[in-house]
Amino acid sequence: MTTVGTPRIDPTALPGRPxxxxxxxxxxxxxxxxxxxxxVMFGNHRFSEIARNTGAPRDRLAARLKVxxxxxxLERREYQQSPPRSDYHLTPAGRALAPxxxxxxRWGDEWAVQSPPITLLHHDHQLQPNWTCAECGEPVRSxxxxxxxxxxxxxxxxxxxxxxxxxxxxx
Amino acid sequence: MTTVGTPRIDPTALPGRPxxxxxxxxxxxxxxxxxxxxxVMFGNHRFSEIARNTGAPRDRLAARLKVxxxxxxLERREYQQSPPRSDYHLTPAGRALAPxxxxxxRWGDEWAVQSPPITLLHHDHQLQPNWTCAECGEPVRSxxxxxxxxxxxxxxxxxxxxxxxxxxxxx
DNA sequence: TATGCCGGTTGGAAAATCAAACTCACGCAT
DNA sequence: ATGCGTGAGTTTGATTTTCCAACCGGCATA
Numbered sequence: 001m002t003t004v005g006t007p008r009i010d011p012t013a014l015p016g017r018p019x020x021x022x023x024x025x026x027x028x029x030x031x032x033x034x035x036x037x038x039x040v041m042f043g044n045h046r047f048s049e050i051a052r053n054t055g056a057p058r059d060r061l062a063a064r065l066k067v068x069x070x071x072x073x074l075e076r077r078e079y080q081q082s083p084p085r086s087d088y089h090l091t092p093a094g095r096a097l098a099p100x101x102x103x104x105x106r107w108g109d110e111w112a113v114q115s116p117p118i119t120l121l122h123h124d125h126q127l128q129p130n131w132t133c134a135e136c137g138e139p140v141r142s143x144x145x146x147x148x149x150x151x152x153x154x155x156x157x158x159x160x161x162x163x164x165x166x167x168x169x170x171x
Numbered sequence: 172m173t174t175v176g177t178p179r180i181d182p183t184a185l186p187g188r189p190x191x192x193x194x195x196x197x198x199x200x201x202x203x204x205x206x207x208x209x210x211v212m213f214g215n216h217r218f219s220e221i222a223r224n225t226g227a228p229r230d231r232l233a234a235r236l237k238v239x240x241x242x243x244x245l246e247r248r249e250y251q252q253s254p255p256r257s258d259y260h261l262t263p264a265g266r267a268l269a270p271x272x273x274x275x276x277r278w279g280d281e282w283a284v285q286s287p288p289i290t291l292l293h294h295d296h297q298l299q300p301n302w303t304c305a306e307c308g309e310p311v312r313s314x315x316x317x318x319x320x321x322x323x324x325x326x327x328x329x330x331x332x333x334x335x336x337x338x339x340x341x342x
Numbered sequence: 343t344a345t346g347c348c349g350g351t352t353g354g355a356a357a358a359t360c361a362a363a364c365t366c367a368c369g370c371a372t
Numbered sequence: 373a374t375g376c377g378t379g380a381g382t383t384t385g386a387t388t389t390t391c392c393a394a395c396c397g398g399c400a401t402a
Contacts, residue, residue, distance in 0.1 A: 008283065008284055010285075011284050011288045015226025015227075016227070017210075017225070017288075020289065026283070027283055029205075030202075031200065031201075034196065035190075035193060038190065039188075044327075046348080048349075053188045055185070057392065058349085059351070059352085072282070082398070083348075093281075093282040096281065099274040102302075103274040104196065105192045107191075107267055108191025108195030111195075111267060112194035114181075115321070116191055117182045117183075117191060117320065118190055118318050119321060121316070125307065127304055127316060128304060129303070133300065135296045135299050136294065138293075140293060140300060145292070146291075146293075147289050147292065148292060150287065150289065151288045156213045157214065159223070218380050218381070219380075229361095231358090254368050254380085256380065344401100346401085346402105347398105347399085348398095348399095349396105351396075353394085354392095355391085358389070360387070361385105362385100364383070365383090367378105368377105369376100370376085370377085371376085371377105
């Protein structure tokens with residue numbers, strides 16, 4: 001059995017700014033994918049459970065699960081052979097989505113709903129996540145965060161006129 | 172001038188499990204919204220800049236910006252009156268999306284692209300974010316995180332048979 | 343034989359998306 | 373005054389995606 005690494009996206013092939021967020025959204029940024037991952041994280045591994053608990057149409061869900069498996073986010077396991085039945089489990093890449101979902105939940109709790117439908121518990125108390133910088137130990141405040149673009153032809157304000165990303169337009 | 176709070180979604184009205192992540196995705200979970208927010212965070216406030224740097228079709232972008240403004244994520248400002256010209260700025264709710272985008276970037280960096288197109292800097296070193304629990308100070312490991320559903324009729328495995336969320340199906 | 347469960351697939355209608363062209367109000371140069 | 377460029381969208385018509393409901397196939401149970 002060959003272990004297939006997650007296929008990689010070339011972010012410069014995406015429309016707009018080359019950015020890992022755009023690449024990530026290309027894989028999990030549709031209406032149902034993250035909710036499907038959420039269900040698997042909650043321990044609901046079977047197609048019907050995921051369909052019921054996300055509300056996704058079955059055909060869409062089947063299509064997205066296929067993409068997520070190809071993307072290396074989920075693993076499909078046959079749990080019986082006759083009739084053939086599969087369920088879905090998180091890969092390391094899938095487990096790594098936990099912070100994304102958690103950030104989303106926290107934003108939703110604060111800005112999208114009246115009261116949190118789900119409470120996150122750490123050990124036996126309520127989870128109050130804190131971003132710190134492992135390098136310097138300080139809490140991360142957004143005004144201390146800066147960005148640098150590593151792609152020739154782009155800077156933070158967009159494509160640089162005459163730069164590499166602009167080459168197909170010069171003549 | 173009345174300050175309009177962000178309108179709230181009733182998560183039990185959404186398809187599937189009532190969950191803040193689903194509510195959040197209802198607002199910012201389409202193909203272009205988070206990328207538009209990213210651009211505004213990067214300091215690109217104008218329609219044309221956002222359109223160019225996200226790659227979004229102009230009509231879609233116009234529609235999404237409208238939704239984001241109504242949702243209280245962005246603020247639209249007239250920066251001149253004649254001809255009328257507006258640009259877009261982050262509200263507190265918009266700024267609060269930073270952790271979501273950051274989590275997405277970090278996931279994309281690790282699992283979706285070969286090499287990070289954008290580097291996040293904290294002060295003058297590379298940002299290495301760490302989740303800790305403000306309550307107990309420990310780093311957050313996913314096996315220490317548990318969830319509790321607060322909505323009657325639901326638990327982690329789905330709608331509870333006979334429970335409140337199931338009432339429209341009993342007869 | 344009939345019924346239900348499970349993991350999907352199929353068909354057709356409805357909705358969302360797209361790229362490109364267009365609008366409208368201006369400022370500026372010719 | 374004529375034309376040109378800018379900026380923030382809107383319109384258009386074709387394409388693509390999504391949705392819902394029904395269906396399928398293999399098996400277990402009654």
